[in-house]
Amino acid sequence: MHVITHLTGLAYLLVQLKLLDETQAKQALQHSQQLSIPLPHYLVKNHLLDSETIAQCCAQSLGMLLYDLTQFDSTALTLNIVPKELMLRYHIIPLAQKNTFLHLGMTDPTDQTTIDRIAFHTGFTIIPVLVREKELMQLFETCFHQPSFLQQLEYALSNEFTHEEKTLTVNEKIVHYDEPVIQLVDYILKSALEKAASDIHIEPFEKESRIRYRKDSILYEITTLSTAVAIRLITRLKVMAKLDTAERRLPQDGHLRLHDTDIRISTCPMLFGEKIVLRIMYAENHFLDIHHLGLTQTQKKLFLEKIHQPQGLILVTGPTGSGKTVSLYAAIRELNTLAKNISTVEDPIEIRLHGINQVNIHPKIGLDFATVLRAFLRQDPDIIMVGEIRDKETADTAIQAAQTGHLVLSTLHTNSASETLTRLQSMGVEDYLIKHAITLIIAQRLIRKLCDHCKTLEMLPPTLQQKYQIFEPVFHAASCEHCLHGYNGRTAIYEFLTVSAMHTQEKFPTLLTEGIEKVRRGETSLAEIYRVLQCH
16 A cells, blocks of 8 residues: 655645644545545545635635636537546536637646646646635536436446346346446445445345445435345455355354555345345544543543543443444553553454454354353463453353452443443342442433534424523534535433442433533534433
8 A cells, every 4th residue: 555655736735734734634535545535525425625615725825716606608619629427536627728728627726636637638738727625526417417426336237237247136137247347346435445434334125226335323225226236245255255156045253454454344135135234343543542532521530440440340221233342442452551461352353463362253153251261261361352241151250250350341232330330130130249340430422413514503392491490592403515414423421320329329311311411512513312212
């Protein structure tokens, strides 16, 4: 992979004007190159900077006038000079041609590579003209009225099937490993990375297949594909993940890698074909920082105090997808030093951490949580992380470890911190063991954050004002180009239950009260708290 050691052009200008720091600029430049898209397009699509800020940066630093594309007469476009395929690929627009000079609208006038390529293709001397990314994209949409890149690929792939092939059943169709299907897979994967999606769902139905991305816990549709194209797409993904392309009757699991990003793949036979779910495991570990989890100052202080104790059992609870594993990884990362022997047993290993002994369970050969946990106790451990406590044997072994000089961290599927005690009791764990081993129980949920660009202030209805004692306006979700339905990114809310609270039955802040505090601070909306906690 090409590693950027120094900055030039637009990236350099953005750093000089303190719009990005050097690390952000290098990462953005590298990712835009990996995705084969211009830097301004990447920055705007990922909400790192808006179109106007980038344009003003270029205008100020390069001494260029900013051309207003909303006043451009699109009927003046001459596609014989620059084909629209090149316009879309390089994000450019020919504005005027005189003699041997071509005035070329560009969002990044410092991009000498694009200037040279268009000069070569056209034979003209290029004069770059500064335009806004947002206006250029609007012009492309309204001017060309053409299918999207994804639709063009699907059309090309569909037309490659002969009439005979189209009459075959799903399991009999012929699969070709050609350039269009490779482009289609690359587009879907890169687009998901560009949108910071966590999952990709490819779902077969009777007449078509649907592709959806999950972002900030919400699934939304990207496109639909014909059955013929979807089969080729799925087969290509299975080849990349080294799965059995002939096996369509049984589920399969595997993984593939795109640049520096691991992607888990799971297939499952459905009524009309195979469904594939891809989980994107982003390489960046900045979110594995206790200071970035969304804890209050009181919660953070307590969490740090408990994880630095030499022994005890800390449990993080919540439903699937509530961020439990990230909280545990953040704790492990905080504790990871040369002086500590840290081991984890997981199903599966979601994030690889240097310096940590990580084991992936394999139940088919008898390598389950309890077996690995017992093995850990013979390996001189200091800290043990158990991916999940699922049965009495694992619970008993974890409690034994916590009482014999080890710090044990694990997860449990319960709705609240207090329900954790009931869950362990139902497994058959004795009460006295629970109260003597457990030092902290944390229940958590992930909530979407309001978009800072479009959130609006409104008063709550009188009944809710009285219920939550909120008599000032609070923020509500709107929608804009920077977000999805008024939200952008996620944080978490937590409920902490300490051993002292277990003994004295003292009251402690609940998930709802912590959520209401984030509403007061303008981080999220009351509607989002209701959605996540399923309360009314």
